[in-house]
Amino acid sequence: MGKIVAIGGGEILNNETFIIDKFIVQFSEKKNPKLLFIPTASGDSQGYIKTIQSIYGDKLGCIIDTLLLINNDITENEIKEKILSSDIIYVGGGDTVKMMEIWKDRKVDIFLKEAFHKNIVLSGISAGAICWFDKGHSSLLNPGLWDYEPAIGLGLIHGINCPHYNEIGHESFDIAMKTEKLPGIALENNCAFVIHNDNYKIIKSNSNKNCYYFKNNNGTIEKNLLNNSDFLPWV
Template identity: 65%
Template structure:
């Protein structure tokens, strides 16, 4: 029960994450798995969708579907069926705060928790990594950004991993995560 692969950063389009992407497919333990890409955090960016289809579909042999939620009116039943009929869920990076708001409005958070109990591989990069944790260290809001990177903006995740999380830990901005973890009672995981 419960398979999660959290990726701290990197660019899929430049094949920086290819070893991890291969691992995600192997972790599903099924030939030609069905992968559902959820690009909510990137505002359902077409280029991102195309990259995921190229890497996971063409290179890694997955049957790739996409769940676009930003500008599409999709029924609750369709959302639930797409999520629960997948072998792998891959959540893309971007605006974590906006993503979580949309997910809660459309019950995606509930269906992803159900997917976790059904042994569907949950994965993602950056915002797609934060979402599985209790809270995340995010750069989502321009209003709280300073020096082109981030101050700590708490993002409440799904809580499937009982820890706080900081992706992109090797980049400027992680210092506030370190400082804030001094006052937390849960572990912090930085990638």
């Protein structure tokens, strides 16, 4: 059991990730799936909420709900009910570290792990990709600046994730991997790493974007392109 779609980046409103978004909906195996959007990393951005409604609701036929955690008195039971009654969870981008702090305080992390074992599709972009891994490589939200900020994820995918790997400054991930014991997954924008049970595959909404696998072999970095569109065993 377990379904995850981790997207490296891209402008959802401009349909840059639409092929991936469509796959996420199909992955639920429901005609009109219930999608819960979690915009914690963006500070519960209202504009982001409207974008998800436009793409996943209006275009892809999902029934949209939103989990607002900032300045909201929602109870623990209400949070649990929203998460576990969904067919799809979509986590938006933004500040990964802050998001994980809020999740832990509100027990969202616990309920998302339960959702994974219930075969609910877990998905997201940027911070919403990092969160499913053991760790993430974050850019501190400064465009073009990659001051390394480690982010601890939920550990549902074994490894460390770097989104936006095609953007300026991505070399900091290559450097970080020289002292990293975990396997690394670097995702360019418009590219997604998909997990189903213990298998993985790559989905792209732009054929020119890529996903790379990193492994530290006693200080020597192994870097390989992952391009399989069919499921293969994950480490």
